[in-house]
Every structure is written in C-alpha cells, then in structure tokens.
Amino acid sequence: MIRVVVHPAPIAIDAELARVEAAPGAGAIATFTGLVRADDGVGTLELEHYPGATEAALTRLAEAATARWSLGAATIVHRVGPMAPGERIVFVATAAPHRAAALEACTFLIDRLKTDAPFWKRETRDGESRWVEARDTDDAAAARWRDGA
C-alpha cells in the first residue's frame, strides 16, 4: 500500500498514521518527521518542487522499499510552498510485520528522498533569503543503500 502526497497544506500525521497502522500484517510502524527548526534563525522556509517528476521519484522510492523490506505500507508526504518554523516539511511512515524492516525501510526512504527527489529549499535567515546548499553527508547517507548494501 503506497501513498505519496506532495501538497502545500500542513501535514496531518494522525490520518496518515491511521492508514499505515491499518495495513495488512502491520506489527511495527516506523515514522520520520522533518521539521523547520525553530531555533537557528530561520524565519520562513519555502519548498519548490518539480511537479510530476517529484511524485514519480517518491513513488519509485516507496516501491523499492516495499519490495526490499516486504512492507505492508509505505507513505511519503512532503509539503511544498512556504512554511514556518516548527512546521512539518516531510513525513515518512512504513509498516512491516517486524521492527527491523520497518525501521530500516524508514531510514532508507528519508535518506534517498534527500538526494533522489527534486525538491529545493529556500530559507529566510536573519532577514536574508537564500537557496539551501546540498550537503555531502546526504550523498553519503543515500549511497550506503545502493548496490544492495
């Protein structure tokens, strides 16, 4: 059960979790939520994406995780547009019979999302607006899932 949502509305975790928990064979649910940090001078964050290609990339990731870890459910919800500190940017949830599969698949999805899905962050910090630079650590985190690692 794959669910991919890219949307400007706030992310309602409740409803998303209920769907994932209802997946057949769900004994273990892992989630990851990314927030706009409230404490390091960021005023607002704006997320741009590549309509169509983004949803396709996220769906491919969810399909890969579902096949590799035999997931009962994989959900990726990514917010786009402007958002405020403390708000949720991204929510990933996985359901599996046992915890190792759910937790590993959840880590895989957020690691790969960071490098494989076309999103770009622009943040306003101390009154100045700039595009966020990609981080080398994201490439490294994504790389460890390749080649069956």
Added chain:
Amino acid sequence: MIRVVVHPAPIAIDAELARVEAAPGAGAIATFTGLVRADDGVGTLELEHYPGATEAALTRLAEAATARWSLGAATIVHRVGPMAPGERIVFVATAAPHRAAALEACTFLIDRLKTDAPFWKRETRDGESRWVEARDTDDAAAARWRDGA
C-alpha cells in the same frame, strides 16, 4: 526532555508527538509503534510488568540515548494489561537536530527495550492462552548497541 509512561490506557500518539516536536532544537523526529498484529490468530494480548523497576529501566534507556545522541526529547510509552489486535503496545519517539541521530536513537530504544525492560506478554491464540517466548533475535539486536558499538 525524557518522558516514560507505563499505563493500561490506549496510547494517544498525537499528544505524545506534539510534546516531542516541541523539544528545543527538534529538526528530526523518529518514532516506532508496536501493534498487536491482527492477522495471525491472536485474540487478545496481555502485558504484565514489574511496577517501579520497569519505569526505572525505561528511564535509564532514555537517559542513555539522550546522552549518546544529544537528543532534544526521548519518549517511551508502554501499555500494560489486556489489549486487542490492532491496538498499540509501545510507542517510542526521539527528537534531534538531524535525522541520523533521531533514527538511530529510536532503533536503539526499541531494541534495548525488548531485552532490558521487565515486561511479559501473554497471548490468546486460537482459544489457547500462553506466555510468549523470548526471541534470540531480540538479544542479537540489543547486543549490537553495547560496548559503544
């Protein structure tokens, strides 16, 4: 910010998540939820615990994770008493500035909880009630976090 709850009431994830997301420096939230599986013949599950010792063990785990991964928040909620298929047994949540710390700490907490906290499951399956046997894989999962691994 450590929060440990051992309680017979259903686990309300919403309120727990809101607390964790409000932690100082929270940019990444990882959660794990364990459910009574609905599809393998289990009618009811009953959780027994060691009052006092259980809370102390969970608090020690949360403190260890907080120190090791510099968490902004660590929450462990464990249900006890009788529960039905599909209901939540355990909920673990961690908050950190970055995702690797939140995800690793969450995995650590549920792995170690399985072996280090005094809970015992009794399940009714196909009309017969029996105590659940410990799994060797749980010992192995917990062991990989020891000795600074």
Added chain:
Amino acid sequence: MAIEMLYFAWVRERMGRAAETVTPPSTVATVAQLVDWLAARDADSGTALADRARLRAAVDQAFVAMDAPIAGAREVALFPPVTGG
C-alpha cells in the same frame, strides 16, 4: 534477614503467588542458591522453579546474573526472559 520475593509471568502462576517474604539461612549467598533453597521448601516450589535455564532475576530492581550475591538485598524478583515492546 527477611527478603521480599516477587514473581512474574509464569513463575508467578506456577508459584501460586505474586509475592512472599522469606528468611533464608545465612549460607544462602547468591541468587542461584536462593532459588535452590526456595525450590527445596516444597514440591510446588520445586516444580515452579525447575526450569532454571529460563529463570531470570533482579535484585533490588536491577537485572542480575544468577551468581550475583544477595547480601543486603531487600527485594529479589524471579521471572522468565522478558518479552515487551
């Protein structure tokens, strides 16, 4: 010295009680010796505690190995391997 014994899960069921206060002789120095002494009291305790390989213990709420000393212990718990989460 008096020790408060606690039993959990199938140990509790097989012992037929959740708790009891016992006063072992001073020759009983470790958890393993305490289990032996309890098991020797009567046939029911002997049966309940027969499967030593599947018994775990805590002394004053801290998990310990079976050869741990019980000197000064106020509370000793016996139970099966844990299965939470």
Added chain:
Amino acid sequence: MAIEMLYFAWVRERMGRAAETVTPPSTVATVAQLVDWLAARDADSGTALADRARLRAAVDQAFVAMDAPIAGAREVALFPPVTGG
C-alpha cells in the same frame, strides 16, 4: 526538434523564466552540449548557467548525468542539487 526546457530554484531565478521551448541544432547531442548551447545564446543565459559543477539535469523527468544523450527528449530540466526532506 523542439524541447521543453524547465528551470528550478536558482537556475529558474537566474534564467528569469521557469520554462521555455527551444530547438537546438542536431549537433547538440548531450545535456552538457545543450547547456553550452543555451549559455551561448545570450549573456544572461551564460551567467545563469555558468556554475556547471552545481547544475543537475533530468531528461523526460528522470535524473541523468551531464553526458546523457538528449535524442528524442521532449522535456529537459536544469536545477541545482536537490535539498528536500
């Protein structure tokens, strides 16, 4: 053949447009050659696309390397390294 170009993030801002339809000559066979050709059109495009090391591309919505062929491509997107999640 006409190609629909899409620009995102600072590439979009520096190009001053989000999309355009271009018809490069048949000698333009790869993404890198397409970027060179676009950059040579005018000073603004040249400036916008100057930082080649930080340019990434997708052909028909699939991420590709800069030496990927564009034969038959209907849509080519240029953008900085992604920063979602």
